Amino acid sequence: xxxxxxxxxxxxxxxxxxxxxxxxxxxxxxxxxxxxxxxxxxxxxxxxxxxxxxxxxxxxxxxxxxxxxxxxxxxxxxxxxxxxxxxxxxxxxxxxxxxxxxxxxxxxxxxxxxxxxxxxxxxxxxxxxxxxxxxxxxxxxxxxxxxxxxxxxxxxxxxxxxxxxxxxxxxxxxxxxxxxxxxxxxxxxxxxxxxxxxxxxxxxxxxxxxxxxxxxxxxxxxxxxxxxxxxxxxxxxxxxxxxxxxxxxxxxxxxxxxxxxxxxxxxxxxxxxxxxxxxxxxxxxxxxxxxxxxxxxxxxxxxxxxxxxxxxxxxxxxxxxxxxxxxxxxxxxxxxxxxxxxxxxxxxxxxxxxxxxxxxxxxxxxxxxxxxxxxxxxxxxxxxxxxxxxxxxxxxxxxxxxxxxxxxxxxxxxxxxxxxxxxxxxxxxxxxxxxxx
Amino acid sequence: xxxxxxxxxxxxxxxxxxxxxxxxxxxxxxxxxxxxxxxxxxxxxxxxxxxxxxxxxxxxxxxxxxxxxxxxxxxxxxxxxxxxxxxxxxxxxxxxxxxxxxxxxxxxxxxxxxxxxxxxxxxxxxxxxxxxxxxxxxxxxxxxxxxxxxxxxxxxxxxxxxxxxxxxxxxxxxxxxxxxxxxxxxxxxxxxxxxxxxxxxxxxxxxxxxxxxxxxxxxxxxxxxxxxxxxxxxxxxxxxxxxxxxxxxxxxxxxxxxxxxxxxxxxxxxxxxxxxxxxxxxxxxxxxxxx
Numbered sequence: 262x263x264x265x266x267x268x269x270x271x272x273x274x275x276x277x278x279x280x281x282x283x284x285x286x287x288x289x290x291x292x293x294x295x296x297x298x299x300x301x302x303x304x305x306x307x308x309x310x311x312x313x314x315x316x317x318x319x320x321x322x323x324x325x326x327x328x329x330x331x332x333x334x335x336x337x338x339x340x341x342x343x344x345x346x347x348x349x350x351x352x353x354x355x356x357x358x359x360x361x362x363x364x365x366x367x368x369x370x371x372x373x374x375x376x377x378x379x380x381x382x383x384x385x386x387x388x389x390x391x392x393x394x395x396x397x398x399x400x401x402x403x404x405x406x407x408x409x410x411x412x413x414x415x416x417x418x419x420x421x422x423x424x425x426x427x428x429x430x431x432x433x434x435x436x437x438x439x440x441x442x443x444x445x446x447x448x449x450x451x452x453x454x455x456x457x458x459x460x461x462x463x464x465x466x467x468x469x470x471x472x473x474x475x476x477x478x479x480x481x482x483x484x485x486x487x488x489x490x491x492x493x494x495x496x497x498x499x500x501x502x503x504x505x506x507x508x509x510x511x512x513x514x515x516x517x518x519x520x521x522x523x524x525x526x527x528x529x530x531x532x533x534x535x536x537x538x539x540x541x542x543x544x545x546x547x548x549x550x551x552x553x554x555x556x557x558x559x560x561x562x563x564x565x566x567x568x569x570x571x572x573x574x575x576x577x578x579x580x581x582x583x584x585x586x587x588x589x590x591x592x593x594x595x596x597x598x599x600x601x602x603x604x605x606x607x608x609x610x611x612x613x614x615x616x617x618x619x620x621x622x623x624x625x626x627x628x629x630x631x632x633x634x635x636x637x638x639x640x641x642x643x644x645x646x647x648x649x650x651x652x653x654x655x656x657x658x659x660x661x662x663x664x665x666x667x668x669x670x671x672x673x674x675x676x677x678x679x680x681x682x683x684x685x686x687x688x689x690x691x692x693x694x695x696x697x698x
Numbered sequence: 699x700x701x702x703x704x705x706x707x708x709x710x711x712x713x714x715x716x717x718x719x720x721x722x723x724x725x726x727x728x729x730x731x732x733x734x735x736x737x738x739x740x741x742x743x744x745x746x747x748x749x750x751x752x753x754x755x756x757x758x759x760x761x762x763x764x765x766x767x768x769x770x771x772x773x774x775x776x777x778x779x780x781x782x783x784x785x786x787x788x789x790x791x792x793x794x795x796x797x798x799x800x801x802x803x804x805x806x807x808x809x810x811x812x813x814x815x816x817x818x819x820x821x822x823x824x825x826x827x828x829x830x831x832x833x834x835x836x837x838x839x840x841x842x843x844x845x846x847x848x849x850x851x852x853x854x855x856x857x858x859x860x861x862x863x864x865x866x867x868x869x870x871x872x873x874x875x876x877x878x879x880x881x882x883x884x885x886x887x888x889x890x891x892x893x894x895x896x897x898x899x900x901x902x903x904x905x906x907x908x909x910x911x912x913x914x915x916x917x918x919x920x921x922x923x924x925x926x927x928x929x930x931x932x933x934x935x936x937x938x939x940x941x942x943x944x945x946x947x948x949x950x951x952x953x954x955x956x957x958x959x960x961x962x963x964x965x966x967x968x969x970x971x972x973x974x975x976x977x978x979x980x981x982x983x984x985x986x987x988x989x
């Protein structure tokens with residue numbers, strides 16, 4: 262018996278564009294091609310046309326994953342990080358045998374449990390109890406296994422009182438708790454987890470995270486995908502970084518997270534979302550751009566600590582949204598959160614925008630002068646309605662750097678600890694004999 | 699699915715994942731491991747089927763009953779279709795039972811993969827589980843509708859119904875076999891349709907049309923004996939012919955036994971099932987990407 266749990270060798274997965282995600286594009290493209298083809302035929306010589314055809318054939322396929330190789334030892338908790346569309350989910354889908362690779366080979370030692378989504382197969386008409394059994398069976402548990410753990414599952418989910426109520430009457434929070442509870446009590450040798458923590462409220466997320474770390478501590482092999490860098494840092498020792506389907510790094514998690522957050526997308530103070538970067542389930546919220554502006558209203562990538570910074574979030578609402586809050590996270594490149602702030606934090610503002618109508622918006626705020634320390638920071642974006650839905654989230658929307666020139670304490674050219682560097686009004690009083698008395 | 703195999707090795711399973719090539723084995727072992735999932739999916743289908751309907755499970759009875767009434771008026775009274783001395787209502791109802799099972803299985807299985815999209819794209823399990831459970835869950839409706847047939851048998855044998863004397867004879871013991879044949883046929887056609895439906899959604903539109911045409915070429919409203927002798931075996935190439943005639947023979951004691959017809963239908967039915975299984979397995983690998 263070897264101590265390898267997962268061995269992946271030269272794994273690749275090719276998708277035909279238009280077949281998988283964007284059906285509408287195929288139709289439009291084929292219409293376009295129909296109209297353009299005769300024109301092109303006249304215009305181009307045969308040779309040119311052939312090369313063009315080849316180019317198009319190559320473009321119709323995309324590699325969601327290409328030549329990925331790694332090993333996971335037994336009991337290891339491996340993090341998988343990367344931007345949207347980097348191939349993380351494809352990798353997990355292949356390893357959990359939902360879809361098969363186009364190239365390469367993988368060897369998995371042990372029973373795999375995959376948690377690509379919670380509540381798979383939940384039926385709204387069935388009661389909580391019935392759904393626990395059904396969902397358990399779908400995840401590969403036997404009836405007796407579920408029976409043994411049933412009480413534990415129900416206690417964990419905190420829905421005891423409603424366990425015999427159809428889940429269509431559940432609040433979304435209850436639904437998620439129950440769904441996660443079933444999944445969390447799955448006991449495979451290898452657990453493959455995708456972003457399940459990205460749902461639910463903060464308290465629920467804490468609970469899930471706690472459960473995940475206890476799973477990790479039990480010596481189970483875990484493959485963990487998340488956008489939540491602090492979760493990755495907490496749960497994993499080592500991580501791999503995927504970018505555009507390639508594995509670009511494998512390192513100790515802090516190093517990998519640092520590499521991921523600070524490299525790659527040197528956006529010049531602005532992040533613009535292309536149509537294919539926006540997940541379809543974010544509708545009606547459509548992010549357009551996030552920008553950083555300095556005191557002179559210029560879009561900048563690097564700002565001075567002593568100047569105020571304007572952050573602009575531009576977005577489109579395709580339908581009115583109730584209780585919407587659009588906001589940002591500010592994080593260090595080590596994955597520590599500095600702050601979270603929403604545009605409707607002010608109760609009066611929230612009252613005023615109770616229902617935000619259709620339209621194009623800019624939510625803007627100012628980070629005051631003398632606030633951030635020097636270094637590189639990550640700006641995340643979140644649009645949600647509290648306890649109702651998260652429309653969109655990108656924890657690494659863009660990065661920017663802060664220059665400390667002129668900040669307090671610059672007379673000492675040393676690195677200051679901590680992400681903030683406020684100008685505090687120190688008072689120095691001389692101790693006279695009087696106060697000693 | 700990925701070409702994968704489970705190997706018992708010092709209590710440890712090793713799963714190999716490779717790009718699949720060509721035709722796959724049926725992997726019946728995996729199917730056996732997931733038998734409880736089949737059970738749960740059947741149970742879910744049955745539980746949910748008539749939720750929030752005013753008439754509930756009586757729909758399972760109303761459907762064949764109403765069809766029987768219409769057939770009795772049109773074919774029994776107006777067209778005067780010969781039924782070998784058997785009252786037309788019971789003659790057609792006996793055929794409508796397996797026919798209902800078949801059409802329901804076709805419709806449900808055909809759409810089953812699309813309906814269970816969320817499961818297919820998120821969790822591994824043998825995909826065969828889905829059409830199998832949707833075909834088998836039709837048994838419950840069949841059983842409910844069957845009770846009416848028993849009632850009709852009692853009625854037509856009593857003074858009230860005219861003392862027809864259509865007591866089932868020894869042949870009734872073969873009924874489970876014909877039920878099995880009906881299931882095999884349903885599953886075979888259902889597998890083809892469900893796999894095709896993932897790739898070509900046209901199947902959704904063709905389905906009602908298929909069942910309609912198929913009804914006309916199956917001896918539901920009329921006896922198979924109306925077909926000229928020399929065409930009988932060709933007629934039996936429709937596997938539902940054997941099923942329906944078998945049901946009548948087993949339940950109503952109609953003579954002679956439809957031996958050759960049933961034989962032909964059984965062979966065809968098994969061919970459809972086996973090709974359906976292999977076709978399904980071949981297409982299965984693309985389900986998660988296409989569904």
